[in-house]
Amino acid sequence: MRVNTSRLFFNTGLIIGFLSSFFLLDSNFSTQQATYWNAKHDVRHHGHTVENKSSAANSSGSTRILCWIMTGPNYLESRTKHIRNTWAKRCNKVLYMSSVKTDFPTVGLNVSEGRENLYWKTIRAFQYIHRHHLDEADWFLKADDDTFVVVENLRYTLSRYDPLKPLYLGRRFTPFIRQGYMSGGAGYVLSKEALRRFVEGFDTGKCTHFTTIEDIAVGQCMETMKVEPADSRDIKGRQTFHPYPPDHYLVRQASRPRPWYLIYDHYPPVEGPGCCSDFVVSFHYIYAVQLYALEYLTYHLRPYGYKYRFNPDEKTEFQTTTKST
Amino acid sequence: MFDLHFLPLNVDNLIHARPEACFPPSAKCPVSEYSTIGDHEGETEMARQSYGTSTCSYDTSLLQATPVSMEPPPVSAAKMLCEGGHFMKGMVMGGLFCLFLSLLGSFRLSTESKTDDSNHHHHHVKAPSKDELTRLSDVHMQEFGNQVQVSCIIMVQPKILVYWATAVDTWSKHCDKAVFYTSESSKALEAVDLNENDDWARLRKALKHAYENAGDLRWFFVAQATTFAIIENLKYLVLAKDPNEPFYLGNVMKSGELEYVVYDSGIVLSYEALKRLVHVLKDEDKCPERGRALWQLSEDKQLAVCLKYTGVFAENGEDAHGKGLFNSKSVDSLIADSMKANPRNVVEGCCADMAVTFNGMSPNQMQVMMFGVYRLRPYGHDFHDSIVFNPPDGSDND
Numbered sequence: 200m201r202v203n204t205s206r207l208f209f210n211t212g213l214i215i216g217f218l219s220s221f222f223l224l225d226s227n228f229s230t231q232q233a234t235y236w237n238a239k240h241d242v243r244h245h246g247h248t249v250e251n252k253s254s255a256a257n258s259s260g261s262t263r264i265l266c267w268i269m270t271g272p273n274y275l276e277s278r279t280k281h282i283r284n285t286w287a288k289r290c291n292k293v294l295y296m297s298s299v300k301t302d303f304p305t306v307g308l309n310v311s312e313g314r315e316n317l318y319w320k321t322i323r324a325f326q327y328i329h330r331h332h333l334d335e336a337d338w339f340l341k342a343d344d345d346t347f348v349v350v351e352n353l354r355y356t357l358s359r360y361d362p363l364k365p366l367y368l369g370r371r372f373t374p375f376i377r378q379g380y381m382s383g384g385a386g387y388v389l390s391k392e393a394l395r396r397f398v399e400g401f402d403t404g405k406c407t408h409f410t411t412i413e414d415i416a417v418g419q420c421m422e423t424m425k426v427e428p429a430d431s432r433d434i435k436g437r438q439t440f441h442p443y444p445p446d447h448y449l450v451r452q453a454s455r456p457r458p459w460y461l462i463y464d465h466y467p468p469v470e471g472p473g474c475c476s477d478f479v480v481s482f483h484y485i486y487a488v489q490l491y492a493l494e495y496l497t498y499h500l501r502p503y504g505y506k507y508r509f510n511p512d513e514k515t516e517f518q519t520t521t522k523s524t
Numbered sequence: 525m526f527d528l529h530f531l532p533l534n535v536d537n538l539i540h541a542r543p544e545a546c547f548p549p550s551a552k553c554p555v556s557e558y559s560t561i562g563d564h565e566g567e568t569e570m571a572r573q574s575y576g577t578s579t580c581s582y583d584t585s586l587l588q589a590t591p592v593s594m595e596p597p598p599v600s601a602a603k604m605l606c607e608g609g610h611f612m613k614g615m616v617m618g619g620l621f622c623l624f625l626s627l628l629g630s631f632r633l634s635t636e637s638k639t640d641d642s643n644h645h646h647h648h649v650k651a652p653s654k655d656e657l658t659r660l661s662d663v664h665m666q667e668f669g670n671q672v673q674v675s676c677i678i679m680v681q682p683k684i685l686v687y688w689a690t691a692v693d694t695w696s697k698h699c700d701k702a703v704f705y706t707s708e709s710s711k712a713l714e715a716v717d718l719n720e721n722d723d724w725a726r727l728r729k730a731l732k733h734a735y736e737n738a739g740d741l742r743w744f745f746v747a748q749a750t751t752f753a754i755i756e757n758l759k760y761l762v763l764a765k766d767p768n769e770p771f772y773l774g775n776v777m778k779s780g781e782l783e784y785v786v787y788d789s790g791i792v793l794s795y796e797a798l799k800r801l802v803h804v805l806k807d808e809d810k811c812p813e814r815g816r817a818l819w820q821l822s823e824d825k826q827l828a829v830c831l832k833y834t835g836v837f838a839e840n841g842e843d844a845h846g847k848g849l850f851n852s853k854s855v856d857s858l859i860a861d862s863m864k865a866n867p868r869n870v871v872e873g874c875c876a877d878m879a880v881t882f883n884g885m886s887p888n889q890m891q892v893m894m895f896g897v898y899r900l901r902p903y904g905h906d907f908h909d910s911i912v913f914n915p916p917d918g919s920d921n922d
Contacts, residue, residue: 205610212614213621220622284870351902449895449921450888451693472921477899491859491870496896499877500855502698502756504669504909505898508922 262354262362264388265336266290267324270305270344271297271312278344279303281487285494289350292335296324317383317413322401325389329398337362339394342386347485347493352478353388356431356439362390365426370440371465372414379428379465380418384483385440387417389426396424432466433476434511441475442483445493448474477509647783647837649773651761651878653844657910669911672759673700675741677734679726680749682710687749689713690887694894697916698755701741705730724823725813728805731793735802742767742795750883751790752890754897756913757878758792761841761849763911767794772831775850775881776840783838784828789850790881791824792841800834801827847876854884855893891921898922 266287270279279295283303287293298320300307308323310316321341328339338357342348360366367389369381381387389397397420400406406420421428431439441448442460451471461468468474485493657665676699680688688704692713696702704715707726716733720726727746734744743762747753765771771794774785785791793801804811811830821829828838841849851858858875866873885893898915899922915922 208608208610209614209617212611212616213618214614216615216618216620217622218618219615220619284868349900349902351904355903445892445895446888450891472895475895477901478903479900488856488859488863491863491874492855493896495855495859495871495874496893497900497902498905499871500754500875500879500897501877501901501907502754502897502913503760503878504911504913505756506912506914507899507901508915509899 262338262357263291263336264338264340264350264353264357265292265294265328265332266340266342266348266350267294267296267328268342268344268346269317269320269324270295272299272301272305273312274344275301275303275305278486281490282344282346285490286348286350290340292332294324294328294332296320296327315411318408318411318416321413321417322408325394325397326401329394333391333394337391338388339391340386340388341383342481343384343483345483345485346384346386347482347490348386349479349481349497352439352476353480355478356433356480357388360390360429363392364390365392365396365424366390366429367393367421367426368429368431368440370431370438370442371428372463373465374463375415376418376422378418378422380415380421381428382440382442382460382463383414383417385442386481386483387414387440393421393424393426396426397421400424428465430466431480433478435476435509436466437469437473437476438466439476439478439480441479441481444482444484444489445475477507647776647839648842648846649761649765649771649839650846651757651841651843651849652764656764662910665910666912668763669759669913672743672763673741674743674745674755674758675700675734675738676702676753676755677730677744677746678702678704678749679706679730679746680704680713680715681707684749685710685712686887688715690890691749694890694921695753695755697919697922699745701739703734703737704749705733722814724820724826727823727827728813731798732802732805735798738795738798744793744795744798746787746791746793747881748788751788751881752883752885752893753790753881754879757849757880759913760878761880762792762794765794768796770794770797770800770834770836771839772797772828772836773839773841773850775848775852776838779825782825782828782832784825785838786850786852787822787824788883789852791827797831797836800836801831804830804834807833841880843876843878845876849876849878849880851875851879851882852884854882854889856889857884858882894921 268279268282268287275295275297283293283295295303295305296308297303297305298308298310298312299305306324306327308320308327310319310323324341325339338353340348340353356368360368367381367387369387370385371379372382373379397406397417400420400423405423408416409419410416418428433439438448447458447460448470449472457468461470482493676696678691678696680691682688688706688710689712692704696704704713705718705726706715707721708719709715709717716730718726718729718733720729731744731746738744743758745753745755745758761773762771771792772785773792775789776783777786778784810833811826831837843849853861855875859870862870862874882893
């Protein structure tokens with residue numbers, strides 16, 4: 200009996216030893232992969248086939264945009280740095296607004312950090328820009344440090360409006376303010392005249408810090424100073440500014456109660472592919488990896504030879520409008 | 525049978541050490557249960573003993589000198605230890621046996637590496653460069669564009685129904701022909717039901733079916749529904765290549781001596797390659813349906829083995845700068861890698877402009893990709909590509 204159990208143990212051990220070695224070896228084969236990119240890979244500028252950048256996108260001539268990024272010392276490394284590496288350089292001028300001045304470089308607004316100070320920071324930021332940089336741009340964009348902006352598409356959207364008129368654009372929301380207001384997260388842009396009026400409002404006391412909610416507060420001041428919200432949608436009525444990442448809008452959803460950010464929309468919201476213009480201006484809640492990923496999708500990855508469905512230049516020029524519908 | 529001589533340790537000592545702990549020498553000679561290991565000179569006389577002989581030629585030299593005791597092993601704990609000892613010996617033997625078999629087998633125990641032969645031209649297939657394209661006339665180019673037609677072979681299963689549905693609604697619309705092959709049918713979606721659970725057998729059947737129904741199509745793209753593909757960029761890669769030549773393209777990895785195209789980043793086959801494959805599939809010696817080896821290779825390696833017999837070798841698909849076009853990772857994953865490797869040049873150091881595939885993306889991410897690839901772009905950047913691919917009919921997300 201002893202002999203048999205010993206033999207049994209031995210044979211069992213033999214089988215288990217064999218199988219474990221087998222699986223160990225097999226997993227070694229199938230899961231091991233060389234690192235995808237190693238340091239010696241040449242990082243060369245990719246050459247595309249003849250790329251034609253039209254003058255509107257490239258020049259500092261007709262539509263000059265000053266971008267200011269609302270940020271703070273805690274986010275320079277994790278967020279703002281990546282914005283500096285990607286879309287910020289496409290603005291004609293970019294300013295990083297923080298509570299303190301640094302070599303990033305950031306402008307010190309002399310306002311504390313924190314959600315309750317967002318409106319103070321906004322007021323001080325616009326006042327600063329008005330004092331020091333008014334003549335350097337025609338349009339003034341406010342963005343967060345987790346916003347992705349396609350500056351060329353912003354220029355394109357603004358090209359039909361006159362910066363000397365009192366206008367501002369963004370993702371228009373209906374509640375709280377009679378003429379509505381622009382979502383803060385999606386970013387909003389003031390014309391030169393709108394900026395003048397905003398600063399004048401605070402100088403004269405017509406606009407006050409009546410709430411800490413920055414976007415509603417700006418909307419109120421705009422209404423008080425008779426600055427009009429303009430339509431930022433493309434000629435097919437598709438939105439360009441988005442307060443959430445792309446998957447919140449593009450994915451076809453089974454029917455369910457509408458989320459708040461669509462209920463707030465001034466223009467009838469669309470879910471699925473019709474949500475968003477090809478020439479998107481902004482997405483929000485976009486952090487490091489997604490920021491670079493969007494940069495890759497927008498400026499690099501493309502289907503060779505593909506004839507895009509939406510080609511506004513092939514059609515007749517759309518009418519210029521300065522009033523929102 | 526096999527030779528244990530090369531083993532550094534003396535197996536015999538391992539086997540025969542301290543047998544007296546379990547089987548104290550008694551009048552009866554202990555029978556060695558290890559005699560089944562096989563003939564070799566290291567074995568002692570003990571192995572040839574059998575029950576019932578009155579005399580024993582008992583080789584005591586291997587035994588430790590311990591007092592002979594007639595007592596059976598005292599406590600069960602000691603016995604367990606002894607049995608455990610046998611078990612451990614068995615395990616070690618089993619492990620060594622497996623190791624040895626793998627050394628004997630067709631594949632060596634070398635670690636997999638990305639094929640590094642950047643100087644061996646025949647291992648890499650590059651997309652045409654700007655210069656190469658400008659040399660061809662516009663008429664020529666458009667002809668190429670019209671002629672390059674891709675038949676997509678998409679492998680699905682009901683358990684990944686969401687991916688299946690997503691593939692139907694997204695990238696597969698850009699194939700000139702897309703056929704879904706499933707392991708078992710689903711009421712929700714249409715597919716060719718192969719009624720087959722074995723991955724390799726299923727792939728064989730699908731490829732055979734695709735070949736038999738090829739029609740005029742000369743390029744074949746095999747992918748799982750969990751892969752996302754940009755077919756226009758696949759066409760761009762094979763634009764100037766003759767499908768009557770054998771091409772077997774994708775993301776090439778090396779397993780020992782075998783170079784194979786990784787399944788999850790998509791496999792491209794020219795008509796000639798597929799034709800040769802379908803013929804060799806009939807050869808049960810070279811290309812058995814149920815793997816002959818003791819363990820089964822993954823189906824992408826099996827494919828490479830079969831194709832190798834027909835003289836078709838895996839080639840890495842790259843752009844004109846040598847960047848791989850077929851990716852086994854998602855965009856986010858590749859970006860994250862690039863942030864570590866090239867923090868100052870994340871996007872440029874990441875992925876090809878004309879990438880063909882990505883893997884590991886969720887169904888929602890694939891829907892976002894349709895927008896990101898086919899629509900999202902900066903106004904004013906116009907590429908005057910040498911050919912035009914029209915958008916598919918009846919689609920709203922591209």
